[in-house]
Every structure is written in C-alpha cells, then in structure tokens.
Amino acid sequence: QKEVEQNSGPLSVPEGAIASLNCTYSDRGSQSFFWYRQYSGKSPELIMFIYSNGDKEDGRFTAQLNKASQYVSLLIRDSQPSDSATYLCAVREVTGGGNKLTFGTGTQLKVEL
Amino acid sequence: EAQVTQNPRYLITVTGKKLTVTCSQNMNHEYMSWYRQDPGLGLRQIYYSMNVEVTDKGDVPEGYKVSRKEKRNFPLILESPSPNQTSLYFCASSKERGEEIGEQFFGPGTRLTVL
Numbered sequence: 760q761k762e763v764e765q766n767s768g769p770l771s772v773p774e775g776a777i778a779s780l781n782c783t784y785s786d787r788g789s790q791s792f793f794w795y796r797q798y799s800g801k802s803p804e805l806i807m808f809i810y811s812n813g814d815k816e817d818g819r820f821t822a823q824l825n826k827a828s829q830y831v832s833l834l835i836r837d838s839q840p841s842d843s844a845t846y847l848c849a850v851r852e853v854t855g856g857g858n859k860l861t862f863g864t865g866t867q868l869k870v871e872l
Numbered sequence: 873e874a875q876v877t878q879n880p881r882y883l884i885t886v887t888g889k890k891l892t893v894t895c896s897q898n899m900n901h902e903y904m905s906w907y908r909q910d911p912g913l914g915l916r917q918i919y920y921s922m923n924v925e926v927t928d929k930g931d932v933p934e935g936y937k938v939s940r941k942e943k944r945n946f947p948l949i950l951e952s953p954s955p956n957q958t959s960l961y962f963c964a965s966s967k968e969r970g971e972e973i974g975e976q977f978f979g980p981g982t983r984l985t986v987l
Contacts, residue, residue: 801980802962802981859917861931862907862916863914864914865914
C-alpha cells in the first residue's frame with residue numbers, strides 16, 4: 760500500500776508569518792506531486808503542483824520537492840487568515856491500470872490575527 | 873462554466889435501500905474518479921475511470937459499483953448501503969494525459985448518511 764504522510768496539525772502561525780507544510784511519500788516511483796487546499800465543508804481545490812526536484816514558486820506559495828528524500832513541502836509566505844484551511848498532499852503514480860492519485864490525510868493550518 | 877456536478881448534495885437513507893449518486897463534468901475530461909472522505913482517514917479513492925467503458929478499483933471499492941457509458945457521466949451506485957458507508961463523497965475529473973492527471977477538478981460533494 761503506497762502511503763502519503765502528513766502531520767495532521769493544527770499548525771498555528773501568526774498573520775504575516777511563513778507557514779511550512781510537509782509531506783513524505785513511500786513510493787519512489789511517484790512522478791508528480793500536488794497540493795490541494797480544502798476549506799471546511801468544501802471540496803478540495805488545486806493550488807500547486809511540482810514534477811521536478813527543487814523549488815517552484817507561484818505568488819505567495821512555494822512547493823519544494825526532494826525525490827531522494829521522498830519529501831515534498833509547501834511554503835506559504837505572508838500568511839493570511841483566509842489561508843486557514845486543510846492542505847492535502849497528493850502523489851501521482853503510474854500503475855498497471857493507469858494513473859492514480861494517493862492523498863495524505865491533510866494538515867490543518869490556522870492563521871491567527 | 874467548467875464544472876463537476878454531483879447529485880444529490882445531501883442524502884439520508886436506510887440500510888439496504890439501493891441508491892445512486894450522479895456525477896457529471898462538462899470539460900471533456902477522460903479521467904473521472906470517486907473518493908470518500910472520513911475524519912482522520914483523508915480522501916480515499918473508491919473507483920476511477922480512464923475513459924468510456926474503462927473502470928478500475930481504487931483503494932476502497934467494496935460495496936460500491938460504477939459505470940462509465942458516456943464520457944461526461946460517472947455514477948456511483950450503492951446496491952445495499954450500510955452504516956459504514958456514511959461519509960462525504962467527492963467526484964473528480966481531469967485530463968488523462970501525463971502529469972495533468974493530478975490536476976483534478978472536484979465536485980461539491982455528497983454527504984451521505986445511512987441509518
């Protein structure tokens with residue numbers, strides 16, 4: 760069973776600070792990595808994806824991937840109260856039947872005023 | 873507007889009464905999937921479909937059926953629902969090619985309670 764691990768939190772950060780969310784995965788064959796944000800009672804929405812080792816920046820968000828360590832992270836700069844949500848890490852693997860996404864259980868982020 | 877729709881949004885039913893949750897997407901996506909979300913367990917894949925007439929089991933397929941007769945629709949069928957199927961269900965779709973498989977669009981969710 761392929762696994763994607765996240766700390767459930769809650770992770771509390773003050774407004775304006777950097778929030779750092781982490782994710783580890785067990786399958787070395789994993790090819791693509793995704794971060795979804797989910798507000799309470801709502802559906803997940805994609806915020807970032809990364810395929811190659813290193814950093815990828817999009818506005819206040821930076822995804823970091825280290826395939827050797829099987830580790831992917833999401834940094835949120837200048838955190839805002841509206842960033843308070845659960846962040847889901849997802850990993851894509853190619854199986855015999857095709858592509859498959861495996862999700863972590865999510866990290867709850869609370870941005871405090 | 874590009875979207876994934878699910879119906880019903882909320883459903884309370886009784887054990888053993890067959891039900892279907894519909895899912896439809898208007899983005900011409902090849903890939904569609906059903907997930908259930910439970911506290912502490914995250915999103916778990918039930919079934920997925922790579923294209924019309926092509927379906928495969930996810931991680932928790934027991935007690936569920938799906939069909940993919942048209943590209944836009946992917947209904948989830950519970951032939952004999954049980955209380956342990958009480959959950960929040962999401963349908964999702966994406967393009968099938970390459971990395972885009974992970975850029976999934978989710979429906980609004982169906983909250984199912986089985987008494």
